[in-house]
Amino acid sequence: MEKQVYEFKIDPEFRDLIPPLSEDEYSMLEDSIVRDGCDTPLTVWDGIIVDGHNRYEICQQHDIPFAYEERSFSDRDAAMFWMLEHQLARRNLQTYQRAEIILKYAPILRKSAAKRQATSTGGTDPQLRPNLAEAGSKPETRDQLAKMAGISHGTMDKVKQLDAKADEETKKKLRAGEVSIHRAYTDLVNREHDGETRVCESCHEEKPYSEFAFPSNCSQPRSVCKDCEAKAKHPVNDTDAAETRPVPHDTGIQVKNGKTAHVALGLPDDPAMFGQVVDLLKHAQNAYLAAFEATLAQYRPSMISEEHSDLIRELIDYVADTTEELLDKHLNNKNTH
Ligand SMILES: [Zn+2]
Structure with missing residues (x-):
């Protein structure tokens, strides 16, 4: 197709569906088009642009010819x-x-x-x-x-x-x-509630707002502080906790899903191995979700109550919070070594 500076219509509803490029991204695109021309054809439906709004704007502004593809849609x-x-x-x-x-x-x-x-x-x-x-x-x-x-x-x-x-x-x-x-x-x-404090219902201490977990589906934070929550779920003292919690790379993880993942072997300390880490995390995630789904199947109608469902939600949040903590701890260890 011959490249020209074609005139097309811009439909505001279509244009607003495109996530805007950042200033950096836009100027990178602009530089490359001004330097090398516009290589990627625009996509047009009935004279209206459906793909290439940014390219169109840049080409029009700098008078740079471009190609386009016509597509047809029913509506x-x-x-x-x-x-x-x-x-x-x-x-x-x-x-x-x-x-x-x-x-x-x-x-x-x-x-x-x-x-x-x-x-x-x-x-x-x-x-x-x-x-x-x-x-x-x-x-x-x-x-x-x-x-x-x-x-x-x-x-x-x-x-x-x-x-x-x-x-x-x-x-x-x-x-x-x-x-x-x-x-x-x-x-x-936490920023929205900066400076606010709450009194924990368990230890009765007044603590900053950020010391209370905040479930995503709830407009109010928990009534019990994070420390007390952790103690209630892990009734062991802090020094024992690190030793008694099963650590994945001591035990290895076995995952169904067609494969067995062994973390026990240890991966070479090499940036290229990060893909393996991601794979292992995905396996762990799949295993958790599968177990969770199987468990939910046992949560039968006569057991279902708001209170029980809240307890399940708390357990879910606990997993999210604990994994986040494990990650932070790991990153901090790395920094001090
Ligand atoms: Zn407390």
Whole structure:
């Protein structure tokens, strides 16, 4: 296709679905296009840009010719589904970025899900993957979206809070993967209550707000401080705790899932081995989730009560908090050696 400075329409609703590039990213893209020209064709539907909004803007501004591909969609919804799929398929997206994309599309997907149900046959585009089509047609759109982004419910809720309240600097770090969602969320909540204190119901000491765990689905922190919580769950004194807690690399981890993972062997101290560490963590995560699901199957209707469910939630939070603590401890050890 001949490269030219084509004129296309920009649809504001489509344009606003694209996560904005940071200033750095934009100027890097601009520099490369000005230097080498525009190599990646834009994607256009019926004269409207569906992919390449930034490239279009840069090419127009500097009068740089570009190529484009024409795609056809049955309607606006189908075009937006394609855009969503296209964006989630981009490589190197951080969890927060995936969640941000999903957040932007959620209202549109919900709206079109309602429309699809009303028309029953709908105008499904053959390019849609079945799971995407499902995401638009089931009532649990929220669950489906979280699943598509590979993000848990709880994390999605935290992202919503961060999206609404965090400052731009924090969001930049989240997008770059420089800070975890859990950490940024905890910081946000603690900052909101900076200077406040609470009295622990167990030890009756007045402590800063940050000394109380804050479950994500709850607008109030726990009534018992973290220290007392830890003591209640691990009724051993602190010096014993380190010795009695089973340490993964002493015992090795056995995981089903087709493979057995042995941490006991120890990995060579080499940056390239980090992929193995990630694999091992994923196995551990799968094993935990499988065990959790199997256990939930035993949580039968006659046992189910709000109190029992709260207890389960506490156990889940305990896992999250403890793993975070283990990580911090490990990182601190590394710094002092
Ligand atoms: Zn206490």
